[in-house]
Amino acid sequence: MPLSYAELEQFYEGLVTRARAGGITCAIASGMACAAFGVSEATKDCDLLCTPDSASELLDLLGKATLGGQLPQYRGNLSAPLDGRWFRGGWTSHFVWAGGDSGAYLDIFGVAPRSSSPWETEIQGFYASPHTVAEMKRTTRDKDWPFVTALGARMIEMGDERGWLHIYDENLLRTFGEATKQGTDFFKRRPVLELAANNDPKLRPALRAEIEFWHELDRARLSIYEKAVRRYMVEVRKSRLPPGAGLSVQHALRVRCAEKYLPMNPLRDYGIARMISEAREAVAQIIHPAAMAWLPEVREHFRLVAA
């Protein structure tokens, strides 16, 4: 019998409660966070942010966390070890509690992708803040973008003006000009807001260009990690674990493989400026040249992973 959504939700929230009781800073950042913020996303997976310094304590906790009588296992050959050294560089560890028709899936990472500020500074209950989750949702997947806007809208409703940084719907953005009579320092962070404030007809192409830019940035970032993980993946796949090996044995194997073959911070090694420049070049191939002037400055979104 597969676990219900409610049971999984309780399990993940219980995990966060136990982790925090043990001094681990962590927060749920997935569709479950979206649902809590009034943007329904149907998912049973859980994305969990955990500070890199607490990675080993979280691993100990997971090693004892049973669900439906099962203990978790690492999932897939690409999953990085749950270790602060790789977490700081933007890697993710994937876990599964197997059982029944569908298991429980947990992805853990230390740096929220594209986050411009440390997620741990504004946790809301079990969850990372809508600001963090909205930045994380600026992916290459079209389906994520309505969630970004909806989270931004929720922030505006709650009195957090940073919500305007996340509005990617043209109609909604045009209300920005009416709502914001005076200039704002957000123009620097997101130039298209100036077009919105002036009800400028260039808003639509500039907005399309901005979304394409984030798509290209995500493509470039994922491609860097995909290349960096190949040798590690081969080594993990080749390794033969004894049947029923526990999480600590699986972990030790991944750490051994990672120490030899998994670069800790491939994005920093590649160069953030280089990645951004390549994404701009890719966007220039598909959008009107005039729209390039309205692309945002995005370095701050990769500052934390490059630190």
Next chain:
Amino acid sequence: MKKTGKQAREYTPAMRRKLRKAIYEFHVRAFGQEMARVNYLPLAARRRYLGEMVDHANRKGVKSDKPALGVTP
């Protein structure tokens, strides 16, 4: 208290109403009438609705797992 860069602005009641209406219309455009309604339910009811939807999908064989890539998109 840590700095978060959060800024607050006071809107007039009329502007607030206009914003609220524009946001609801966005939810309808982006997610459809039914999910827009669900998004505005109280949290407990929203979670219950989502739970029923996800559990029903699972019973019908829908898989919800994502590929494990070693990096989060």
